[in-house]
Amino acid sequence: MARDIVSKAQDLRLYYILPNNIYVKAVDGVNIEIPRGGFLGLVGESGSGKTTLAEGLLYLIDPPMIKIGGKIFYIRRREGSSTEYETIDLETLPQHRLDQLRGVELSLIPQYAMDALNPTMKIGSFIKDVARYHGRDVDEILNRALERFKLLGLPGDILNRYPHELSGGMRQRTVVGISTLLNPKFLVADEPVSNLDVVQQHIVIDFLTELVEKKIVETLLMVTHDLHLILEKSRYLLLMYGGHIVETGSKEEVWSEPLHPYTKMFLESIPPVGSRIEEKRIRGIPGNPPDLRYPPPGCRFHPRCPFVMDICRRKEPPEIEVRPGRKVKCWLFVDRKV
Amino acid sequence: MGEPILSINNLTKTYALGLARRRYVKALDNISFKINKGEFVSLVGESGSGKTTLARIILRLTPPSSGEVIYKGKNVWSLSDEELRWYRKEVQGVFQDPYTSFNPFYKVDRALSVAVKKFLPGEDEHVVIRKVLESVRLNPDEVLGRYPHQLSGGQLQRIAIARALIPRPELLIADEYISMVDMSTRVDIVNLSRDLVDQYKMTIIMITHEMNMALYATDKMIVLFKGRVVEYGDTKKILKDPLHPYTQLMIEALPRIDKNIERKILQKTLDAQKKGLTESVRGCRFAYRCPFATERCFNEDPVLEEIDKDHYVACWLHNRR
Numbered sequence: 337m338a339r340d341i342v343s344k345a346q347d348l349r350l351y352y353i354l355p356n357n358i359y360v361k362a363v364d365g366v367n368i369e370i371p372r373g374g375f376l377g378l379v380g381e382s383g384s385g386k387t388t389l390a391e392g393l394l395y396l397i398d399p400p401m402i403k404i405g406g407k408i409f410y411i412r413r414r415e416g417s418s419t420e421y422e423t424i425d426l427e428t429l430p431q432h433r434l435d436q437l438r439g440v441e442l443s444l445i446p447q448y449a450m451d452a453l454n455p456t457m458k459i460g461s462f463i464k465d466v467a468r469y470h471g472r473d474v475d476e477i478l479n480r481a482l483e484r485f486k487l488l489g490l491p492g493d494i495l496n497r498y499p500h501e502l503s504g505g506m507r508q509r510t511v512v513g514i515s516t517l518l519n520p521k522f523l524v525a526d527e528p529v530s531n532l533d534v535v536q537q538h539i540v541i542d543f544l545t546e547l548v549e550k551k552i553v554e555t556l557l558m559v560t561h562d563l564h565l566i567l568e569k570s571r572y573l574l575l576m577y578g579g580h581i582v583e584t585g586s587k588e589e590v591w592s593e594p595l596h597p598y599t600k601m602f603l604e605s606i607p608p609v610g611s612r613i614e615e616k617r618i619r620g621i622p623g624n625p626p627d628l629r630y631p632p633p634g635c636r637f638h639p640r641c642p643f644v645m646d647i648c649r650r651k652e653p654p655e656i657e658v659r660p661g662r663k664v665k666c667w668l669f670v671d672r673k674v
Numbered sequence: 675m676g677e678p679i680l681s682i683n684n685l686t687k688t689y690a691l692g693l694a695r696r697r698y699v700k701a702l703d704n705i706s707f708k709i710n711k712g713e714f715v716s717l718v719g720e721s722g723s724g725k726t727t728l729a730r731i732i733l734r735l736t737p738p739s740s741g742e743v744i745y746k747g748k749n750v751w752s753l754s755d756e757e758l759r760w761y762r763k764e765v766q767g768v769f770q771d772p773y774t775s776f777n778p779f780y781k782v783d784r785a786l787s788v789a790v791k792k793f794l795p796g797e798d799e800h801v802v803i804r805k806v807l808e809s810v811r812l813n814p815d816e817v818l819g820r821y822p823h824q825l826s827g828g829q830l831q832r833i834a835i836a837r838a839l840i841p842r843p844e845l846l847i848a849d850e851y852i853s854m855v856d857m858s859t860r861v862d863i864v865n866l867s868r869d870l871v872d873q874y875k876m877t878i879i880m881i882t883h884e885m886n887m888a889l890y891a892t893d894k895m896i897v898l899f900k901g902r903v904v905e906y907g908d909t910k911k912i913l914k915d916p917l918h919p920y921t922q923l924m925i926e927a928l929p930r931i932d933k934n935i936e937r938k939i940l941q942k943t944l945d946a947q948k949k950g951l952t953e954s955v956r957g958c959r960f961a962y963r964c965p966f967a968t969e970r971c972f973n974e975d976p977v978l979e980e981i982d983k984d985h986y987v988a989c990w991l992h993n994r995r
Contacts, residue, residue, distance in 0.1 A: 381856040382827065489947040505721075533720035533883070534927040535943050535963075542944070561857055564929035605858040607890040609928045610913060613868055618890070620862035624826040 339421050341411050342372040342522050342555045343393050348406035350385075350392045353399070360628050362388035364579035365406075367655060370557060372411070375548050377566040377587075378559045380576030381602075383625050387447055389576065390524045390559045394442050395426040395434060403427075412441060412521070440470055443520035445528045447559075449511035453499040459510060460495030463517065470518060477517055484513040487546070489539050505536050512540055519552050526559045537565065545569045564606065567591070572661075575599050578626045578636030581655075585662040595664040598637045635667065643668060677747065678708040679845060679877050680732070685741035687727050687901075701727040703901040704741070706978070709879065709894070711844070714871040716888030716909065717881045718924065719898035725881045728898070729849045732879075733767045734758075745845070763793055766838035770850040772830035776822040782833050783818050786840065793841035806836045810866060828859040835866070846870070849881045864891045885924045889913050894984075897921050900959040903978055907985035917987040919964045939965055958990065966991055 350363040362385040380386035414420040467477035488509040529537040547553040583596040594600040623640035638648040687702040719725040730736040743750040810832040897905040905918040942965040961971040978988040
């Protein structure tokens with residue numbers, strides 16, 4: 337069991353406190369198991385809580401974000417053993433152990449990565465600092481950085497440059513490279529290709545895919561609003577809406593047979609390549625995403641759902657496991673397993 | 675078709691960079707095209723293509739270095755004061771970030787009522803605002819009386835479009851107006867634009883990096899690369915038969931569920947970029963990324979030529995002269 341899962345959240349609630357004591361319920365009762373291995377996608381639109389959940393899984397919880405409830409586990413191979421796994425409750429870990437774990441086994445490519453570099457440090461000095469902090473051989477890490485930067489299409493003299501000497505796209509790719517330097521087992525990439533042109537997008541996605549295929553990174557969780565971006569490479573998808581995980585499954589299952597009305601309408605809202613408006617008009621999802629300060633009662637999607645029933649307005653739907661790994665949070669599937 | 679509503683003639687914009695060692699960058703390099711009334715046009719390009727500079731020049735926010743913008747026969751950059759007032763009414767803009775388009779301290783109603791007072795003095799503000807909101811498919815009761823932060827990006831962008839419609843413009847310049855709207859509602863904004871063109875004979879220029887939306891809904895497409903028009907014409911023709919390798923690349927790069935799609939041009943471009951070759955100094959700017967480039971492409975500028983009716987390309991592969 338444990339070997340199949342890399343990260344787990346139980347009834348996780350992560351809120352933001354606003355100055356007037358109002359809570360933004362960004363992650364509101366999430367139960368998930370992130371499968372171990374391969375390229376996975378966490379897909380949601382703005383305000384769905386996906387970034388908050390991604391940060392939460394690495395226990396990057398700093399005010400104004402607070403954990404109201406629930407647990408976050410990281411499951412790793414026990415040191416010195418190839419078959420045994422241990423489940424770590426990240427909350428119980430002392431800060432220094434957590435810092436050790438991050439970067440080495442857990443890593444995050446942050447959202448707005450192009451602004452994540454220290455402007456007063458040359459890229460090379462920054463990398464040396466990272467290597468020293470984690471007690472690694474500086475030359476080895478620098479060489480690895482050069483290799484990775486080359487794969488990312490960055491110039492050879494990049495170590496001697498300051499961030500302001502690089503274009504936004506180059507800075508973004510630099511951060512992608514740096515985030516992978518310690519060969520993390522579990523890498524969370526939060527919108528790593530937003531603001532890049534299509535060629536650069538392919539460079540970054542191919543780079544990350546290569547790390548996964550070579551097993552340098554065991555599990556990659558890519559967080560994105562753009563389902564199409566990860567359609568080709570990912571194997572497993574988690575869909576998020578209004579602070580809840582609404583559907584999970586293999587990419588093929590989600591694509592060919594979406595269960596949740598949100599997923600279905602979301603997939604249908606994107607014009608297929610080559611389609612024309614005169615032939616078939618593609619429709620978006622009517623209505624607006626919920627305000628997570630005052631989320632609607634019951635199912636968060638019910639105000640926009642064409643299949644809404646009375647119970648959807650009153651009670652939060654349970655998570656139904658249709659098949660192992662295939663879940664949907666929707667009243668339509670209660671007592672009606674497909 | 676008669677007279678075009680907008681003609682861009684040999685437009686160039688040069689920016690100077692650096693203080694000690696001055697360098698000059700051509701954001702737009704001798705651009706020409708024509709747009710007819712009632713067309714839904716997409717101007718497709720990635721960051722650095724010059725598309726926003728072009729929008730700003732048309733909207734009279736940035737002066738060109740040389741060349742002309744002709745709107746209904748008048749040079750936009752040499753209008754009299756009276757003509758300028760007319761132009762500001764006829765041509766409206768909608769911009770990328772709806773949250774910065776509205777003053778956060780005022781209810782959205784204010785932006786609309788200011789526009790009515792300015793452009794339609796004497797008309798019933800209340801009636802105009804409700805009507806214009808309905809025309810962008812918003813329920814006035816749901817949005818009026820609210821502050822910008824209480825509305826979604828999609829709602830705000832529709833209000834921005836509504837505000838732009840108040841002067842009853844003929845030409846709407848929409849600069850990346852869908853890029854900050856939720857994925858699942860983007861297509862509705864594009865559908866709405868299509869309807870404004872079809873129902874009110876408006877002319878809309880949608881500036882975007884989203885090739886997919888441009889192919890889906892527009893009549894005419896202009897593809898910009900590094901400040902130059904590389905391909906331009908009937909969108910359906912470009913969809914069926916993209917001629918310039920850069921246009922092919924943009925279409926090729928679009929994500930597909932079937933993994934087996936061959937991406938020849940993209941692969942070549944990736945290889946070039948990894949070698950640090952991204953831009954040619956002379957000749958075709960795309961030559962270094964192009965799998966079909968010949969000696970000539972690196973040395974001589976290709977000229978925009980009409981290859982088929984309403985289908986222009988600037989590429990030596992297709993040039994017949």
